[in-house]
Amino acid sequence: MNNDYLLSKPYLINSEDLTSEDIAAIFEKARYFLEDYPKQRKFTDLKGITVALAFFEPSTRTKLSFELAAKRLSADTISFASSSSSLTKGESLIDTLRTIEAMDVQMYVVRHANSGVPKFLQENTRGVILNAGDGKHEHPTQALLDSFTLWRHFGRVEGLKVCIAGDILHSRVARSNINVLKTLGAEVALCSPGTLLPRYLNPWNVKLIESIDDAIEWADVLLMLRLQRERMESGILPSIREFSKFYGVSLEQFSRKPDLVLMHPGPVNYGIELDYRVSSFPNCLIQTQVTHGVFIRMALLSLLSKFVAV
Ligand code: CP
Numbered sequence: 001m002n003n004d005y006l007l008s009k010p011y012l013i014n015s016e017d018l019t020s021e022d023i024a025a026i027f028e029k030a031r032y033f034l035e036d037y038p039k040q041r042k043f044t045d046l047k048g049i050t051v052a053l054a055f056f057e058p059s060t061r062t063k064l065s066f067e068l069a070a071k072r073l074s075a076d077t078i079s080f081a082s083s084s085s086s087l088t089k090g091e092s093l094i095d096t097l098r099t100i101e102a103m104d105v106q107m108y109v110v111r112h113a114n115s116g117v118p119k120f121l122q123e124n125t126r127g128v129i130l131n132a133g134d135g136k137h138e139h140p141t142q143a144l145l146d147s148f149t150l151w152r153h154f155g156r157v158e159g160l161k162v163c164i165a166g167d168i169l170h171s172r173v174a175r176s177n178i179n180v181l182k183t184l185g186a187e188v189a190l191c192s193p194g195t196l197l198p199r200y201l202n203p204w205n206v207k208l209i210e211s212i213d214d215a216i217e218w219a220d221v222l223l224m225l226r227l228q229r230e231r232m233e234s235g236i237l238p239s240i241r242e243f244s245k246f247y248g249v250s251l252e253q254f255s256r257k258p259d260l261v262l263m264h265p266g267p268v269n270y271g272i273e274l275d276y277r278v279s280s281f282p283n284c285l286i287q288t289q290v291t292h293g294v295f296i297r298m299a300l301l302s303l304l305s306k307f308v309a310v
Helices: 020-040 061-072 093-101 117-122 140-154 172-183 212-218 240-247 251-255 276-280 286-307
Strands: 050-055 076-081 107-112 128-134 161-165 187-191 221-224 261-263
Touching (some): 061 107, 093 117, 107 117, 140 172, 140 261
Parallel strands (some): 050 076, 050 107, 221 261
């Protein structure tokens, strides 16, 4: 492992910020942490650094795994919850950032319901910003942990046929995954009802597959997405039951191709995107994705800590 490697950008806002060399360095670092953690339990990469976990939108996996990652690297952490902050008294986002900066915080993990907030913060701070999911825009750390999971499972990402299925329109996970998978040389397809594709159809110029049966037949990997009802205008789907019937994966469909690898970023709407019984199949990697999330976020914090101003 090259310990001197510097990522091409001193922050992580978009998956497009990452070159294939960056991704290779992140995977190598994550693999090192994954394999050494059982022996070492604690690393010192972030000793003396404070990380703010600024989640303006709910999260279980991303928030907890970033917190754990920072702690395993010996960082100090502070948690910011917008609902119990002075934002509720009218303080602006930029004043909130200035306030946290004044407490000598160097790294910021930001989730926000509005696309563009992590970029706005990055343009207004000397701190290091990591995007933990912004609106419908990007979720780059999720895409990295998804591809890392494939890299560990298959020994490569290049040449894999990955179909991303479900609610593409509202999905930051889809946007980030398409970029990272294409950078790594995977073949990417989408399977979704027309109303859940972006208005300017297929801006990524990837293959479109109409039925979930055809997607299962074509793909090595099916990456299911959550139906994001909280971001959905009414009338976009005839009914949830119909979506589930035509775009969900049943036990019977999965059983027809047991070597198909199934992934989902979570949280899963079981019974809508996926039959619950499918989750216990060995090729269903949902829990592995969660485990890998901690090591990918350790790798990113460690590599980006090299840009902390001293
Ligand atoms: N995959 C994901 O971002 O999950 P959380 O919303 O629980 O963080």
